Amino acid sequence: MTILIVDDQPNVLRTTTYALSAMGHQSVTAENSRQAARQLEAEKIDAILLDVNLGPENGLDFLSHIRAEGNLTPVIVFTAQTSVESAVDAMRRGAYDYIPKPFIPEDLEQKLKKLSEHQSMQTKVTDLQAQVAKAHPTLMLESGEPAVQRAFDMAFRAASSDANILVLGPSGTGKTVLARAVHDRSQRADKAFITINCPSLSRELLESELFGHVKGAFTGALKDTWGKVAAADEGTLFLDEIGEIPLEIQPKLLRLLQDREYERVGDTRTRKANVRVIAATNRDLAKEVAAGRFREDLYYRLKVIAVEMPALADRPADLMPLAENYLNHFAREQGRAGLRFSADARTAVIDYGWPGNLRELRNVIERAVILTAGPEIEPADFPDEFHEKEESSLRPGHLVTIDALEQEHIRRIIAKSPSLDQAAKTLGIDTATLYRKRKRMGLA
Ligand SMILES: Nc1ncnc2c1ncn2[C@@H]1O[C@H](COP(=O)(O)OP(=O)(O)OP(=O)(O)O)[C@@H](O)[C@H]1O
Secondary structure, rough: EEEEHHHOOOHHHHHHHHHHHOOOEEEEOOHHHHOOOOOOOOOOOOEEEEEEEEEEHHHHHHHHHHHOOOOOOEEEEEEEEEHHHHHHHHHHOOOOOEEEEEEOOOHHHHHHEEEEHHHHHHHHHHHHHHHHHHHOOOOOOOOHHHHOOOOOHHOOOHHHOOOOOEEOOOOOOHHHHHHHHHHHOOOOOOEEEEEEHHHHHHHHHHHHOOOOOOOOOOOOOOOEEEEEHHOOOOOEEEEEEHHHEEEEEEEHHHHHHOOEEOOOOOOOOOOOOOOOOEEOOOHHHHHHHHHOOOOHHHHHHHEEEEEEEEOHOOOHHHHHHHHHHHHHHHHHHHHOOEEEEHHHHHHHHOOOOOHHHHHHHHHHHHHHHHHHHOOOEHHHHHHHHHHHHHOOOOOOOOOHHHHHHHHHHHHHHHHHHHOHHHHHHHOOHHHHHHHHHHHHHHOO
């Protein structure tokens, strides 16, 4: 590492330089903050050793100054042996660590070793984040459908508050993706985002998974555990399929939401957890309440902000942009950049009902990219059920109402058109009429 030593005593600069060189590090020196700032501009500095007492200056002011400028170089502060306050102050102002002066070289070596490990871990994390981002298609968190755009806007406006959010919608419509996006836009973004899938566990296991348990609380509880509520403390807890949560657990969840309190299974001690809850469901929770399967008070607590992710079939304006987005991603991944949909394939995508929503769209496009041999994806590259569905969809001559036919026709034309104006033109109606029809059909 190249280390900048900032100290007003020339003998300290000399001996520290010597000690660092023996540890295999390079160093540059500065006797005051002005020289230090110049060194930071001239050299690529990996870490700074900074004395609190810089003659007439306070070294910690220099630390605050560089942090304010956005410089995140790790700083280890030399503090007086007896001064706990300056150590605390240093950490508060953004120091990585402190070392009481005079120090022995072994202590400094230890701290630098820890710092270097921390930095390489940081590099690995950044690297992995970049890899993960590349491995996934870009998320489209904007919509050409006014109703969906309103849902995104509402969720993201609520992100910075601590309000609970309830995300409604069929399976595969992007409820989990939205919950994560809300977390990433919240003040809790650098804390944990913990998911719990409510239906995947029995009542006992779900309760213990949520709140943790103490040894012996039930058969098989061999040691104490902390639950996901504790893991999500200060972060976000995402309760997927909340509609499936057993009635017995609901009061405990309500207490967590209301009083931020809970107990581990088999434990008498009450604990606190500051979690923001985002819940998702594909069930009609109001119906579940009416049927006595879901507590009304919990329902109202959860739905402070309720957003709806509609089925993909109800997002005609987003269908092709989403399909193209997946195509670009998977084509790049397969080394087939430039791969396109043929005109027939576009029509097939538009005509299909997409019962599995975005999840199905993504899988179908990924599969097609792998299977296709030519420069364009053809309908034949789509799976069998895809063609069956296409056959059974609404068509003139089938036993369907005029309204249903009109609705289907409008949906397809909107999906094929670059704009609503263009769609209105094709349909031979004015745009205002199209707006009204879409609204009546629940497409807007
Ligand atoms: N905004 C988006 N942009 C691009 N792809 C998305 C988006 N939202 C979701 N997807 C894709 O759709 C798939 C399903 O999304 P997600 O798991 O969020 O749906 P869900 O509604 O939570 O499903 P389930 O109810 O089954 O849990 C994901 O794999 C993701 O790749």
